[in-house]
Amino acid sequence: METFLQHVVNGLILGGTYALLGIGLTLIFGIMNVVNFAHGEFYTLGAYGAFLFLSLLDTNFFVALLGAIALGILLGGACERLLLRPLLGESIETTMLVMIAVWIAMQNAELLAWGGVAQSIDHPFPQAPLILGPISVAPLRLFVFGTAVLLILGAHLLIHRTRLGKAMRATFQDRETAALMGVDIHGIHTLTFAFGSGLAAAAGTLLGPIFVVYPSMGDLAALKAFSVVILGGLGNFAGATLGGLLLGIAEELGAGYVSSGYRDAVGFAIIILVLLLRPSGLFARAERVG
Amino acid sequence: MLRLEGLRAAYGRIEALKGVSLEVRAGELVTLIGANGAGKTSTLKAISGTLRSSDGRILFEGNEIHRLTPREILTRGIAHCPEGRRVFPYMTVRENLEMGAYARADIHGIREDLERVFAHFPILGERLRQAAGTLSGGEQQMLAIGRALMARPRLLLLDEPSLGLAPTVIETTLRIIREVRQRGVTVLMVEQNAYLALRMADRGYVMETGQIALEGKAGDLIENEHVKRAYLGG
Ligand SMILES: Nc1ncnc2c1ncn2[C@@H]1O[C@H](COP(=O)(O)OP(=O)(O)OP(=O)(O)O)[C@@H](O)[C@H]1O
Ligand SMILES: [Mg+2]
Numbered sequence: 001m002e003t004f005l006q007h008v009v010n011g012l013i014l015g016g017t018y019a020l021l022g023i024g025l026t027l028i029f030g031i032m033n034v035v036n037f038a039h040g041e042f043y044t045l046g047a048y049g050a051f052l053f054l055s056l057l058d059t060n061f062f063v064a065l066l067g068a069i070a071l072g073i074l075l076g077g078a079c080e081r082l083l084l085r086p087l088l089g090e091s092i093e094t095t096m097l098v099m100i101a102v103w104i105a106m107q108n109a110e111l112l113a114w115g116g117v118a119q120s121i122d123h124p125f126p127q128a129p130l131i132l133g134p135i136s137v138a139p140l141r142l143f144v145f146g147t148a149v150l151l152i153l154g155a156h157l158l159i160h161r162t163r164l165g166k167a168m169r170a171t172f173q174d175r176e177t178a179a180l181m182g183v184d185i186h187g188i189h190t191l192t193f194a195f196g197s198g199l200a201a202a203a204g205t206l207l208g209p210i211f212v213v214y215p216s217m218g219d220l221a222a223l224k225a226f227s228v229v230i231l232g233g234l235g236n237f238a239g240a241t242l243g244g245l246l247l248g249i250a251e252e253l254g255a256g257y258v259s260s261g262y263r264d265a266v267g268f269a270i271i272i273l274v275l276l277l278r279p280s281g282l283f284a285r286a287e288r289v290g
Numbered sequence: 291m292l293r294l295e296g297l298r299a300a301y302g303r304i305e306a307l308k309g310v311s312l313e314v315r316a317g318e319l320v321t322l323i324g325a326n327g328a329g330k331t332s333t334l335k336a337i338s339g340t341l342r343s344s345d346g347r348i349l350f351e352g353n354e355i356h357r358l359t360p361r362e363i364l365t366r367g368i369a370h371c372p373e374g375r376r377v378f379p380y381m382t383v384r385e386n387l388e389m390g391a392y393a394r395a396d397i398h399g400i401r402e403d404l405e406r407v408f409a410h411f412p413i414l415g416e417r418l419r420q421a422a423g424t425l426s427g428g429e430q431q432m433l434a435i436g437r438a439l440m441a442r443p444r445l446l447l448l449d450e451p452s453l454g455l456a457p458t459v460i461e462t463t464l465r466i467i468r469e470v471r472q473r474g475v476t477v478l479m480v481e482q483n484a485y486l487a488l489r490m491a492d493r494g495y496v497m498e499t500g501q502i503a504l505e506g507k508a509g510d511l512i513e514n515e516h517v518k519r520a521y522l523g524g
Contacts, residue, residue, distance in 0.1 A: 163392075170378050170389050176340055177376040182361035182393030182441075 002134040007256045008249055013141045015248020016148030020203040021221060022228025022240035023155055024196035030235025031172045031192045033092055034084060037099040040222025041106035042072050042197040046204030047213040048110060051121050061124050065147075065205045072201020077194035084193065085186060103222075110215040118212040144206045151202055152241055155195075159237060168192060172235060200225070220264065227271045233281025242283060246270075291316040291476055292337070292368075292445055297346035297356075299336050306332035308500035309346065314445065319467075319477045321487040321508065323521060324497030330480040331373050333497070334447045337478075338370035339363045350445070364393050369443035373450050373480075375434040379423025383414055386422050386433055390440030399442065407436040410466055428459035435466060439475075446470065448479040452486060464490060484521035488512045496521070 021043060028036045049068030053059045059067065079102060087095050125143060129136040159165035170178040171188045179185050204221070211217075228247055232239025247267050254266025274282060292314040299307040306329045314320045322330050335341035337348060339360040348356040355363050369390075377386050387407060391400045408415035411432040417425065422433055431451060438446060451467065452460045468490065471477055481487035488494050488508045496504040496517060504517065511517050 166381075166385060166389065167392065169381065170392075173378045173380055174376055177372060177378070178389075179340060179360045180338060180364070180370050180372060181389045181437075182364045184359075184361065 006135045007252045009135050011249030011252035013145040015245035016145045017203040017207050018247050019241045019244025020199045021225035022244045024199035025225045026229045026240040028196040032189050034095045038102040039200050039225050040218030042200035043204035043221040044218035046072050046201030047208035050205040050208050068205040069202045073194045073198035076197025077190050080190045080193035118214040120212050121209040123209040239283035293349045295347045297343050299341050299343045312495050314478050318492045321491035321494045322480045323484040328497040329500040334449050367444035369438040369441040370447040371434050371438040375430045377422040377430050377433050382419050384418045386437050387440050390437035428455050445476045452483050
């Protein structure tokens with residue numbers, strides 16, 4: 001029982017960042033109808049961004065995290081403005097190919113800039129784990145989970161409580177009518193892509209100090225993000241949140257009880273099952289994009 | 291108030307409007323009738339800026355508006371209640387009405403208009419927190435009209451307000467359109483149901499394959515032999 005609880009806690013911590021990745025991807029797909037194959041690269045960018053701020057600019061750890069997220073937001077916005085806006089109205093396959101190109105270009109740029117060597121990110125948290133009854137958690141991991149939860153809540157409030165969020169939901173539900181109401185669809189697209197990329201960068205910057213940083217780290221992250229989106233249902237915000245947490249827990253349980261080599265396989269086995277049994281996602285009846 | 295001059299517009303290679311000219315004067319209720327695919331919806335879309343025109347002009351109160359964005363056209367005072375209602379299905383009734391006022395910033399005016407919409411449509415006031423997609427067809431039509439009124443338009447474009455509604459609900463809808471007019475809102479209404487439209491309009495235009503085929507006082511059009519044969523089933 002104790003080890004089970006420990007696995008669940010570890011899974012939740014991992015799952016919080018999966019949820020961040022999934023929410024970003026699902027918003028971009030739901031609102032813009034773009035399958036963002038470069039999503040994992042914004043995750044990598046977040047991790048390298050933090051590394052860059054710490055090693056080159058010698059900033060405070062927390063400032064580095066914020067800086068890395070800002071980098072993701074800016075580059076995401078630029079990517080939409082320069083590459084996707086001219087393609088508005090083109091088929092989903094066209095934008096998909098463009099995003100695959102961005103994926104390859106960004107990954108090779110990272111390889112060029114940092115070489116293939118894995119880097120680690122220093123953090124100011126003590127190594128000694130906190131013991132809470134039967135479970136123990138490293139302070140860094142607690143911080144990662146807390147931040148992920150705050151970001152998810154923030155995203156939820158943005159979408160459900162603000163004017164911008166209302167415009168995003170309207171665009172998702174009926175683009176042409178949203179335009180009739182005076183919503184600037186171009187602006188919504190730029191903000192959505194910037195926001196989704198910022199969430200991916202946040203996930204990367206949070207997991208960077210836990211794992212190591214290397215140029216192709218985004219590939220696996222992108223696969224996880226796609227898994228989360230499939231689990232939660234395309235364009236489903238609440239589904240992506242729950243899907244992320246579920247995937248994290250399933251992976252930890254799989255790694256703990258089957259074999260650590262099967263960690264990633266467990267996640268994909270679940271995806272295959274969901275696609276076979278409930279292809280519209282586990283939470284198909286929940287409200288979409290909010 | 292509104293004048294279209296030789297307006298042309300196309301969807302890719304399909305030409306939907308082949309030189310449409312019409313006029314709506316302040317305070318009028320003008321109807322645009324015609325068969326399926328004649329280009330009625332496309333005409334309204336061109337006016338509200340969601341279909342780009344390729345040639346011709348649209349003048350609103352003397353100013354060209356055919357190169358403006360939908361938002362700019364809306365803030366000048368033209369609201370478009372689209373064909374098929376198009377409420378935001380996962381949003382509540384209240385959020386839908388708020389979306390109608392999205393381009394406005396005068397909070398007091400918005401609250402006033404919200405109250406006025408509830409006075410017109412008591413049912414909406416009772417269903418504020420219900421998802422719009424779960425309303426009945428008639429209720430959705432009221433919501434769509436209410437949402438358009440939330441922009442406080444001076445010209446209201448209505449596309450087939452009677453579509454798919456039961457006769458009693460159509461009567462309610464028509465009564466509301468008359469009330470809206472009495473408040474000084476000018477109306478351009480597209481209708482399949484020509485008899486119904488001509489009965490309540492001041493003037494009418496008959497559209498055929500992307501062009502205006504006939505125009506005149508509503509009373510004269512009802513008596514017109516061609517209109518009778520083609521659109522009134524007589
Ligand atoms: N989105 C579109 N893409 C391509 N062609 C379109 C589109 N919308 C309309 N058309 C075409 O433009 C022409 C005019 O259509 P429009 O919808 O304006 O007709 P309508 O008079 O409103 O018809 P209805 O009474 O059926 O609503 C038709 O030939 C139609 O097929
Ligand atoms: Mg039509």
